[in-house]
Amino acid sequence: MSLEDFPIPEIGDDDLLLEVIMCGVDGSELAMYRGAFEYVNDRVPVIFGDEIIGRVAQIGTAAAARRGLAVGDRVVVEARWPCAEGCHTCNRGQYYLCERRGLKNGYGTLSAKEAPHLWGGYSTHTFVPPEAVVYPVPHDLSDRTALIACSPFANGIRWAEATDVAAGGHIAVIGPGPQGLSCALAAIATGRRATLIGLEADSERLKLAEGFGATTFVTTRDSDPDAIVQTAADIVAQHGPVDAVIEVSGSPAGKALAMHVVRALGTVVSSASPNPSTQPFDWRLLMWKEITLKGRISHPNTVETAFEKARELRDRGVDVGDWITHVFPLDDVAGAIRTAAYQTEERPIKVALDPSA
Structure with a gap:
């Protein structure tokens, strides 16, 4: 630079x-x-x-x-x-x-x-x-609120909407960066439950998510297939069946976990860009569970909605x-x-x- x-x-x-x-x-x-x-x-x-x-x-x-x-x-x-x-x-x-x-x-x-x-x-x-x-x-939004709303939160609104999960349903979000936080917050703001999944190093971000109503789960970087299957079982045991997953970590382990943790007939929304040469994919799971797999990138036509939701959340203390x-x-x-x-x-x-x- x-x-x-x-x-x-x-x-x-x-x-x-x-x-x-x-x-x-x-x-x-x-x-x-x-x-x-x-x-x-x-x-x-x-x-x-x-x-x-x-x-x-x-x-x-x-x-x-x-x-x-x-x-x-x-x-x-x-x-x-x-x-x-x-x-x-x-x-x-x-x-x-x-x-x-x-x-x-x-x-x-x-x-x-x-x-x-x-x-x-x-x-x-x-x-x-x-x-x-x-x-x-909008005049009543601060610079910082508008900056988060116009991109990460606008993404979260569109990506959470892509899950097609009804109010009361359960969405898991893998990756607790600003995009993952936004997805979890957008899900909760529209009446869905959200579980945010991250690593021990993400403790501050996971604590923030708990503050606005998300449940959280700490996993490891272990990409062993058996470990991923067990992690998926632990998430379901602790937080209930997962209707849809938004995968924003971009890691191979995160992608594999998404396919294992989502319930049959569920939806996986992929919104990260891993190196394709290191990305495994089990097409059998896609078929055996009849998973709907969607890709989403960015937030066309969502910024004004994000401003409105950000204002509502701010007025409620978030x-x-x-x-x-x-x-x-x-x-x-x-x-x-x-x-x-x-x-x-x-x-x-x-x-x-x-x-x-």
């Missing part, structure tokens, strides 16, 4: 420029920092950061009229945006999979060599083109903004990533960057 200067671009009539207030550090960036995504390696220099809340610094006349925004307004932007052609996926509402732009083109992944260069939130400013999806932040436990300045991005990756003695819940710090 290094600090580089880019010129503030000239803003066209339908563009806007954000002054970044805060940007979240998420799991995909930890993987990118390790060089896990070849397409990102090929695009360096890349400005990371796709969980962005900012203040409108400049805006074109047409953009102001179309978006109903003015200089000084707080907004969040989505990492990907739909194409103008109306392709198959965009027409079905999943613009993160746009057939024209693709999943790999957006904030945090575009090369900074591509004008106007400011394509990520690890920066003082971010450029917003006409196609980008922008939401004004403020997702409190999950941001560590904030770093731009000149210590590497420290932020190490901390988020548990490479220090600290155990953060959510790490963010503040360019003004």
Whole structure:
């Protein structure tokens, strides 16, 4: 990581420029920092950061009229945006999979060599083109609450909904990072029961989940097949049959546990990106239990719902903004990533960057 200067671009009539207030550090960036995504390696220099809340610094006349925004307004932007052609996926509402732009083109992944260069939130400013999806932040939400709501919690709402579990049903969430916490909270906020499964090192996050009503279970990293089967049996014995699982750890053991712990005719939602060369999969379980397996990525069309739910939860004493436990300045991005990756003695819940710090 290094600090580089880019010129503030000239803003066209339908563009806007954000002054970044805060940007979240998420799991995909930890993987990118390790060089896990070849397409990102090929695009360096890349400005990371796709969980962005900012203040409108400049805006074109047409953009102001179309978006109903003015200089000084707080907004969040989505990492990907739909194409103008109306392709198959965009027409079905999943613009993160746009057939024209693709999943790999957006904030945090575009090369900074591509004008106007400011394509990520690890920066003082971010450029917003006409196609980008922008939401004004409600006046009564804090910066931190809006940042968690606009991405991790928006994910959790969509992924919990994908389980198709009715009110009163039981959802297990494997992986207690911000995404897993969000899934468990979203399940509980919509009347389902949630059990969050993590490791001993996740004790603070598991304690937080218990505070908002989730049950928790501590497992080990043991990927032995017999150990995974026994862990699944222990979870069911302690917390009851599992109607659906949301797997967000991305680990081979987590994926295997999901298939074993879910009950027959249940659903597994996979929302993590492990290395495919190390990922086992037992197709027999899929057939023998008639499991419905779903993949979900990101949160198209869910941000406004997340703002509304975050407000309701805050008024009931659960403020997702409190999950941001560590904030770093731009000149210590590497420290932020190490901390988020548990490479220090600290155990953060959510790490963010503040360019003004």
